[in-house]
Structure formats: structure tokens, C-alpha cells
Amino acid sequence: MKSVKSLLTATLALAALTGNLIAGTCTADFANIKQTIRGFGAATVTSQGTITDTHFNVGFGSGGGTVGLTIARIRIPPSTNSSDWAGEVSNGAKAKSRGAIVIASPWSPPASMKDNNSTIDGYLKTSSYGAYATHLQNFVNYCRNNGCELYGISIQNEPDIDVDYESCHWTADQMRVFCRDQMGIFYTTKVMMPESFQFRKAMSDPTLNDAAARANVDIICGHIYGGGIEAYPLATSNGKELWMTEILNTDTSLSAVIGTAKQIHDCMNVAGFNCYCWWYLKRDYGPVNETGARTKRGCVIAQYARLVRPGSVRVACTANPSPGVFVTAYKNGSKAVIVAVNTSTSTVRQEFKIVGHSVSSLNRWRTSGSEDLATLSAVTVSGGSFTDSLPGQSVTSYFQP
Structure with a gap:
């Protein structure tokens, strides 16, 4: 026993001396299929200012220097005048022309349809339910006629938060009734709800428990500000996909950027989400900076987005094989993809x-403090296994050529 303890002590001391952490084995089982991945995206809403062709090319491109986003989220303006929709729809069309799908969210119904006659705060009047559904349908048709066919349309952005900008409150039961009575008119555009700011299940449970309302909803979506990254059996057991449609972090430190990779890992592995969407496309803290260059965070997102393409599936994988290491695995068609995030500050020798x-x-790509989606030499897989060093605070993607 004494010799075993001595050996363990010596091993730990060596690990501390070399800066390497002791690792367990990460097993990826490609026969054990989990959820389908619809893509990674960002908002192209006009409130972030002019988004140039360079921003779109870098954000939604798929070659060198790009992020590889495949979902664009636009805003539905609170106006019944279609001329007020042109800017948002133009941005969506530019993303779509680069291969993205487009989803749309309203921050508020038109003021005339609300109980406070304002686009800030208030509730949609019950007497305006039909008019509001028609307003959403008109927006869908306008998009279709202007090169921006919508994949999905949300009923309301963050109906469960108090803010002093464009917004509207909804109760969970109001959403249930609206979905049940009004949203059956959408046949080709997927209906998304409730888009809670914290992916609160209480906002969508009533709709999912009402067969008539549930039949008119395709996607349960939400944001993850301060919480919400967890499985949702009531939704998935009823055949609904789970879309994370907004998050941001203005911290651009390396630990925060690598934290975004860990967040993507959690969204895919813990919650089983089908997509991951950032807020503004164009910001220094986002995927593409103000001048049109890919950021460090954009590189981290690209470690997933450039390889885990729409229609890929996540497969079972040892999620946390070593201290600070988090791994997800995917099948992109017939190709294997493994993404390993090392949040610790020490190198991990990972099997x-x-x-x-x-x-x-x-093949390997890596983003770290000194690397931005760097192409590394390929690793050899022998007998189904390989071992690689994961630098501290890094993201490494392994993929079949």
C-alpha cells in the first residue's frame, strides 16, 4: 500500500512539475445518435448598424478566415407598413444568399394592437389576436417575395422580462391560446415559441400540454441569460426541437472566449439543443468585429460551425473525461467530428x-491564446484510439478530411 501511495504521489508531483493534468479516456460512440444539429447563427438585426458584404462574407462564409454561420436572425419591425421592413429583410436575404436559413422575431406587435398603445411594455390585446397573426403572415409573405424565405417565425422576443426598450409581455396561457387559435395559418414556415429570456419551461409547458396548441408549434426556442441550459423532456417527447436563439457576452478575455466554447458544449450535450445563435453578428465581442475581421470568439464558434454543418448529428461521448476538459462528438454526413475544450490553464494529455x-x-484545428483556428498536423488513429495534448484554455477540433 505504501508503494502505491508513493507512486501516486510521484505521479501527481510530475504532473504538477510539467503543467500537465492527468486524463481519463474520452469515448465517442458514433453508433449512439443524439439530436440533429440545425446550425450556428447570429442576429443580423439593423440596430447594430450597417452590416457590409465583408461582414456577411466572413460571418456566413465557409472558407478560410470565415466563421461558418448558417442561421441568421432578423427582427420583425412593429409596423404594418411593409416599407419599414425592407432593411431587416435585406439583411436576411444577404445571409440567405450565402447559404443560411433565416428566422425572424418580433420585439413588439404594432402599438395599435397593444393595450398601452406603445411598442414598449404592455400586452397584446385579446381583440387583436387575429390582426397580429395576419401581421406575422404578411411579414412572412413579404420576406418570401423579397429573396428571404423564412425558415421559422417567433411569436415574441423575451415575453417574460421587464425592459425599457421595444418589448411586449405575454403570459404562458396567452401564448397557449394564441398558438391554439391563430398559428395554424403557417404551413411552410415553422412556428417558434416562447423565446423566453431564460429558456423558462413554464412559458411553454401550457402550450405543450394542450394538444391543439402544440400542433401549431414546431420549435421551442429561448435564450440563456442567467440559466436555461437543461434538457426539456416534455418538448422533445412531443417531437419539438430546442433552439437557443440568443446569447451574448461582452467580455473578450481569453477565459471568457473559451467559456463560450464551454457554453456551446453545454447547449449541445447538457440541454440537447439543436442550434446555437449569438446576438449581434458585428461587434468586437461577437463573431465578426466592426472592421469585418473574424474575432477570437468567432474562431471559437467556427471550431464548431465550420465542421458541424446543418443536418449533422451529435453522438454519445464522454463529456468530461478529465478535469477542465469537455468534449462533444458529431457525424457530419459520414465524417467524424470531435471538439475538445480545455478550460483549465494546464495542458492535458487526452486519450x-x-x-x-x-x-x-x-485533421486538427485549434484556437488558443496564441492560435486562431490554426491548422495543425493530422493525428493518426490506431485501433480506434489516439492521444493528443490539449493546451490550457484552448479548443481543438478533430475531423475527417
């Missing part, structure tokens, strides 16, 4: 085991 899939080598 990976691949089952249910045949592969002899994997």
Missing part, C-alpha cells in the same frame, strides 16, 4: 477512443 466508426486519421 480518445472511437467506436462505431472507422477512421485512420483526423
Whole structure:
């Protein structure tokens, strides 16, 4: 026993001396399919200022220097005058022309339809339910006629938060009634709700528990400000996808940027979300900076978005094989993708085991304090296993060529 303790002490001391952490094996089972991934995205709303072709090319491109986003989120202006919709729809069309799908969210119904006659705060009048559904349908038609066919439309952005900008309150039961009585008119555009600021299940449970209302809803969506990253069995058991449609973090430190990778990991692995969408496309703290260059955070998002393309599926994987290391695995068509995030400040020598899939080598990309989606030499996979060093505070993607 004494010799075993001595060996363990020596091993720990060596790990501390070399700066390496002791790792367990990460097993990725490509025969065990989880959720389908619809993509990664960002908002192209006009409130962030002019978004140039360079911003769109970098954000929604798929080649070198790009982020690889495939979902654009636009705003539905609170106006019944279609000329007021042109800017938002133009941005959506530019993203769509680059291969993205487009979703739309209203921050408020038109003021005339609300009980306070304002686009800030207040509630949609019950007597305006039909008019508001028609307003949403008119926006869908306008988008279709202007090169921006919508994939999905939300009923309301963040109906459960108090703010002093464009907004509208809804109760969970109001949403249930509205979905039940009004949203059956959308046949080709997917209906999304409730878009809670914290992915609060209480905002969508009543709709999911009402068969008539549930039938008119395709996607349960929400944001993750301060919480909400958790599984939602009531939604998935009823065949509804889970979309995370907004989050931001203005902190651009390396730890915060790597934290975004950990957040993506949690959204995919813990919550089983089908997509991950950032807030503004164009910001220094977002995927693309003001001048049109990909940011460090954009590189981190690209470690997923450039490889886990729409229609990919997540597969079972040892999520936390080593202290500070978080791993997800995917099948992009017939190709394997593994993304490993090391949130610790120490290098981890990580072993990976691949089952249910045949592969002899994997290409590597890495983002760290000194690397921005850097292309590294390929790793050899022998007998379904390989081992690699994960630098502290880094994201490494392994993928079949």
C-alpha cells in the first residue's frame, strides 16, 4: 500500500512539475445518435448598424478566415407598413444568399394592437389576436417575395422580462391560446415559441400540454441569460426541437472566449439543443468585429460551425473525461467530428477512443491564446484510439478530411 501511495504521489508531483493534468479516456460512440444539429447563427438585426458584404462574407462564409454561420436572425419591425421592413429583410436575404436559413422575431406587435398603445411594455390585446397573426403572415409573405424565405417565425422576443426598450409581455396561457387559435395559418414556415429570456419551461409547458396548441408549434426556442441550459423532456417527447436563439457576452478575455466554447458544449450535450445563435453578428465581442475581421470568439464558434454543418448529428461521448476538459462528438454526413475544450490553464494529455466508426486519421484545428483556428498536423488513429495534448484554455477540433 505504501508503494502505491508513493507512486501516486510521484505521479501527481510530475504532473504538477510539467503543467500537465492527468486524463481519463474520452469515448465517442458514433453508433449512439443524439439530436440533429440545425446550425450556428447570429442576429443580423439593423440596430447594430450597417452590416457590409465583408461582414456577411466572413460571418456566413465557409472558407478560410470565415466563421461558418448558417442561421441568421432578423427582427420583425412593429409596423404594418411593409416599407419599414425592407432593411431587416435585406439583411436576411444577404445571409440567405450565402447559404443560411433565416428566422425572424418580433420585439413588439404594432402599438395599435397593444393595450398601452406603445411598442414598449404592455400586452397584446385579446381583440387583436387575429390582426397580429395576419401581421406575422404578411411579414412572412413579404420576406418570401423579397429573396428571404423564412425558415421559422417567433411569436415574441423575451415575453417574460421587464425592459425599457421595444418589448411586449405575454403570459404562458396567452401564448397557449394564441398558438391554439391563430398559428395554424403557417404551413411552410415553422412556428417558434416562447423565446423566453431564460429558456423558462413554464412559458411553454401550457402550450405543450394542450394538444391543439402544440400542433401549431414546431420549435421551442429561448435564450440563456442567467440559466436555461437543461434538457426539456416534455418538448422533445412531443417531437419539438430546442433552439437557443440568443446569447451574448461582452467580455473578450481569453477565459471568457473559451467559456463560450464551454457554453456551446453545454447547449449541445447538457440541454440537447439543436442550434446555437449569438446576438449581434458585428461587434468586437461577437463573431465578426466592426472592421469585418473574424474575432477570437468567432474562431471559437467556427471550431464548431465550420465542421458541424446543418443536418449533422451529435453522438454519445464522454463529456468530461478529465478535469477542465469537455468534449462533444458529431457525424457530419459520414465524417467524424470531435471538439475538445480545455478550460483549465494546464495542458492535458487526452486519450480518445472511437467506436462505431472507422477512421485512420483526423485533421486538427485549434484556437488558443496564441492560435486562431490554426491548422495543425493530422493525428493518426490506431485501433480506434489516439492521444493528443490539449493546451490550457484552448479548443481543438478533430475531423475527417
